[in-house]
Amino acid sequence: MSLRPTQSGSGFLSFNSMPPRLHITADTEEFDIDTIQQWRDEGFDVTYLPRRGGGRPYADKLTSLADDLELGEAYAIVAYGQAATDCLIVHQKPMPHLCALICFYPSDIPNPTASYPTQMQLQVHLAAGQGFAPKFPAFVYDGVSPGFAENDVDEFDPAASGLSWSRALSAVRRGFKMDVDLEKVVGVGLPVGGLYESLEYPQINPASRMKHTVPEPYVNYVSSQTGGVDRPTIMRFYQNFFAPLPPSLSTRLVSRIASVDRVVSEFILTFRHTHVIPFLLPGVPPTNKPVQIPMVSILAVRGKKLEHEHVYWDQASVLEQIGGLDPNAVPEDWKRKGCKRLPVIGVDQAKGVYDIEEIADDMNKLVKGW
Known part of the structure; x- marks a missing residue:
């Protein structure tokens, strides 16, 4: 973490004498x-x-x-x-x-x-x-x-x-002319990291992560409504419902933006659905289907500690890729009004994040009259 203070002290901001x-x-x-x-x-x-x-x-x-x-x-x-x-x-x-x-x-x-x-x-x-x-x-x-x-x-x-x-x-x-590099605070492999770090480094003990949270943190995987609203429930979630992860699981960081107290990570999650994954697909039995899904994690940090994390992904895309959602299963009353296909995109979502040229010819294909 870098810092250029006009006056200084000790603690999170690593000052030399007096805090601002x-x-x-x-x-x-x-x-x-x-x-x-x-x-x-x-x-x-x-x-x-x-x-x-x-x-x-x-x-x-x-x-x-x-x-x-x-x-x-x-x-x-x-x-x-x-x-x-x-x-x-x-x-x-x-x-x-x-x-x-x-x-x-x-x-x-x-x-x-x-x-x-x-x-x-x-x-x-x-x-x-x-x-x-x-x-x-x-x-x-x-x-x-x-x-x-x-x-x-x-x-x-x-x-x-x-x-x-x-x-x-x-x-x-x-x-105060302070320059705090939050990306280093939540850098890859550090216990204070969010979902991206948890997937990259599943060996990190949940108890170690809890040492790096504010007294009342929460984690919300918005698309599946999983996570925890305090330290005990977060600990229980990561200890009992996060792992084991499919051995095929991998992540690819696409972008990361650090603001004054937030770190936003955009990444691609890739796996074969060989295990039940409670945080992502709670209750869904393994289908052995391949999945690629863009995800966004927004990590809030207070004084070098995790305050909360919001994680978003398109659950309809995941369900389509594992065979749990048929984009052609349009309700009859929708069909009568001209809807021929549900606006659900499968693996092409991830392809478009990697390289927009891969899906350029298919852009707007769901837009009627395009």
């Missing part, structure tokens, strides 16, 4: 401990600053946060609600050492066309119903209310919270 300082501020006297811990897991020195009525005393506290920092050191602020509004007002002026300001659902944006210091990473996260449209960087989340990023309130929304977290973490790391 991050202040969370909000309207309540106490704040969501899970969010605070998330930032600490990523290697930040986190303190909480309650707004306590705001006004001049609060503004003075905001402007004094860098008083004990030395040349070259920096800090970031993550603010919520009315505190976020106050921060947007106070920090229009350049603040020494402030490298990032993240504002979640400010209650108001007094100056939506304001300009902010270019050396500061600014990011605002809004619920669509707030109706704000600032000219500075902002993300809007549909179907949620202010509070969507706080685990301990009724308005918490897991999807919006996860997406906003990734964006906020990315902005803060840019502010």
Whole structure:
């Protein structure tokens, strides 16, 4: 893992002296401990600053946060609600050492066309119903209310919270000039790896993998709804229902993209169906049929530990290849309306991922009138 910090410390980010300082501020006297811990897991020195009525005393506290920092050191602020509004007002002026300001659902944006210091990473996260449209960087989340990023309130929304977290973490790391190579964290053969690593290195003990997870991880093989929602069920799943794998099984990594807290792996899984495979085809007896299937694994990492994994594949394609689904078995009422074949693609799915030219002549063959 590579890192180019402006200030440093120990732990996940491998600093040399002091970890980067991050202040969370909000309207309540106490704040969501899970969010605070998330930032600490990523290697930040986190303190909480309650707004306590705001006004001049609060503004003075905001402007004094860098008083004990030395040349070259920096800090970031993550603010919520009315505190976020106050921060947007106070920090229009350049603040020494402030490298990032993240504002979640400010209650108001007094100056939506304001300009902010270019050396500061600014990011605002809004619920669509707030109706704000600032000219500075902002993300809007549909179907949620202010509070969507706080685990301990009724308005918490897991999807919006996860997406906003990734964006906020990315902005803060840019502010501190951090470069974290997550692909090395989940590299081939490392226990923290996901399904791709599990298939490549089945000899790795499940108990060893569990040492590299957050306290409440989950694994969801979406297409078969298998996996586990906590450490005990994940352990049971990998110990009793993952192996033995068919000896013919092999993987070929097609692409891998590492973002700020996600690693996305696209790979081809190839095997002959000589064994029951509970994670892929639960309850289906061996057919001895060959299978090639593209798969996508999305691995979420928090502080060098596995937080969760989502795995996707086309189950209809797998069933077609083993003889469990006939694309020509079209319901009669569909036939009467002109449908001649189910839109299911077998092994050609994998061929098209390897080399698009192999299937170029068959592209759109299922599209009526092409």
